[in-house]
Amino acid sequence: MEKIVTKGMDILTFEDFKESLSILGLVDDEKPSSEMLILQAILQSLSQGNTSLTSKEIYSTLVTSFGASLTRPWVQRLLKKLETTGLIKTVTEGSYRKHYTADINTVISGLEAIRKNQIQEIEEQKEYLEDRLEILSKLNCSQLAQQLFETYSDERPTVKARFLKGLNEIHIVLNDLMETSADPNSKIRVILQWVQSTLDDHVENRMQKFLRTAMKGIEIQYLVGPELLEIDDIEKSGFPVDFFKQMLQVLDGFRKQGIPFTVRLYEGPRTYSHLTIGSEQMVLIITENPMTAIYVSRDFNPDMIDNVCEAFDKEWVQAIPLLDLTPEILNKYDTQVSRLLSDAIEDIREKQSNHGE
Numbered sequence: 001m002e003k004i005v006t007k008g009m010d011i012l013t014f015e016d017f018k019e020s021l022s023i024l025g026l027v028d029d030e031k032p033s034s035e036m037l038i039l040q041a042i043l044q045s046l047s048q049g050n051t052s053l054t055s056k057e058i059y060s061t062l063v064t065s066f067g068a069s070l071t072r073p074w075v076q077r078l079l080k081k082l083e084t085t086g087l088i089k090t091v092t093e094g095s096y097r098k099h100y101t102a103d104i105n106t107v108i109s110g111l112e113a114i115r116k117n118q119i120q121e122i123e124e125q126k127e128y129l130e131d132r133l134e135i136l137s138k139l140n141c142s143q144l145a146q147q148l149f150e151t152y153s154d155e156r157p158t159v160k161a162r163f164l165k166g167l168n169e170i171h172i173v174l175n176d177l178m179e180t181s182a183d184p185n186s187k188i189r190v191i192l193q194w195v196q197s198t199l200d201d202h203v204e205n206r207m208q209k210f211l212r213t214a215m216k217g218i219e220i221q222y223l224v225g226p227e228l229l230e231i232d233d234i235e236k237s238g239f240p241v242d243f244f245k246q247m248l249q250v251l252d253g254f255r256k257q258g259i260p261f262t263v264r265l266y267e268g269p270r271t272y273s274h275l276t277i278g279s280e281q282m283v284l285i286i287t288e289n290p291m292t293a294i295y296v297s298r299d300f301n302p303d304m305i306d307n308v309c310e311a312f313d314k315e316w317v318q319a320i321p322l323l324d325l326t327p328e329i330l331n332k333y334d335t336q337v338s339r340l341l342s343d344a345i346e347d348i349r350e351k352q353s354n355h356g357e
Contacts, residue, residue: 024114034078037068039087042102052091052099055079086110140172160300164293167198170283171206173295177277178209184217186278189312191266193225193273194288199238207243211250214261221316223266225273232335239337248344252323264319265329271311279309323348 012020021027026036041061045053053061059075062068070078079100082088087110088102142159150156164170182188190210192198198206214220231237254261273285282305285293298305320329323345330342 024111024118026114034068034070034074035082035087037062037066037070038075038078038082039102039107041066042088042100046101052101054097054099058100082110086113137168138172140176141169142173143176158297158299159295160297162295164283164295165290167200167291168202170285170291170293171202174206174275174283175209177275177281177283178213178218181277181281182213182218184219186218186280188213188218188220189223189274189276189309189316190220191223191225191271191273191312191315193227193270194285195224195227196231196237197288197291199240204240204243207247210261214254214259217260219260220262221312222261222263223312223315223319224263224322225270226265226267226333229265229330229333229338229341230335231337234336234340241340244337244340245344248323248341248348252348255323263322264316265322265325266315266319268315268318274308276305276309276312279305281305282308284308 018027018030021032021036022030026033026039032040038058041058042053044065045057045061055072055076058079059070059072062070062075079088083090083100087107088100089106090098091101092099142162146156146159164173178188188210210220210222231239234241251261251263253259274282276282280298282296283293284296285291296304322341325341325345327342330338330345
């Protein structure tokens with residue numbers, strides 16, 4: 001690849017050179033900006049033996065050598081901007097007119113000033129965009145739509161069923177259901193089959209939501225499929241090892257305190273992942289990749305919800321609490337996660353034994 005070479009020193013590839021100027025705003029779509037044209041005109045004149053130039057001389061060079069269509073007043077404003085930035089400087093040559101020049105130090109200083117200013121602008125944009133992203137990621141469009149109706153039509157329609165796309169939208173709805181519909185009289189049933197599809201940057205926040213809900217006295221029965229124990233590459237899957245260990249300790253503490261949150265291993269026939277709030281509302285995962293689901297209320301299909309709850313209750317009785325899994329059960333998986341769980345359970349039992357529990 002072509003390189004720019006100065007006095008035998010390898011500096012930048014030509015592509016990197018152009019990209020750097022573009023990032024600094026001195027080149028736009030491979031065309032030099034007006035500021036860059038002025039700097040080029042000054043540097044070209046210096047290479048021809050001149051020590052400095054007046055604004056009139058710079059303007060003349062821009063027109064004759066570069067074919068620029070800039071006006072004299074605009075060139076004056078740009079010269080002032082370049083001087084403020086530090087790319088060029090003024091010198092006195094025995095005349096009341098300003099003369100402009102540049103050297104390696106002014107160019108370095110100017111480029112550094114532009115670079116710092118660009119970084120500051122990007123940091124400000126980044127902060128703004130991160131704030132917007134957080135708001136958008138938590139935005140509940142169902143609530144917003146209902147409030148729009150209530151505000152502008154004096155109606156508040158009930159959502160009986162809707163299609164959900166993407167893990168984020170699904171969990172926004174789940175969080176809303178647990179926050180607004182669940183109470184100590186309504187049991188939350190969860191079965192999770194596609195564990196790996198849920199391992200993203202927000203998995204810890206989602207599980208903490210379940211923990212907080214249980215601490216309100218709302219019973220949560222959580223079935224997790226064997227896919228959890230089949231994960232054999234923790235690093236590649238993004239499995240949250242430290243959080244998983246903490247979660248097991250919390251579950252052990254919940255059991256001792258009577259907080260109604262139990263996780264059991266479900267090894268029965270593969271079924272759809274879902275969450276139900278009592279027997280009134282349900283979110284049923286339809287496909288894993290892409291992740292899609294359907295929200296169903298009892299008003300929409302009571303038989304579907306009843307059948308799902310009935311099937312869950314049968315599987316729940318046969319499932320084994322995660323903290324009660326034996327080495328024999330875990331050894332048949334022989335994966336990184338199964339061994340991690342086995343070690344964690346052993347640590348919990350050892351602590352219980354030391355404390356005479």
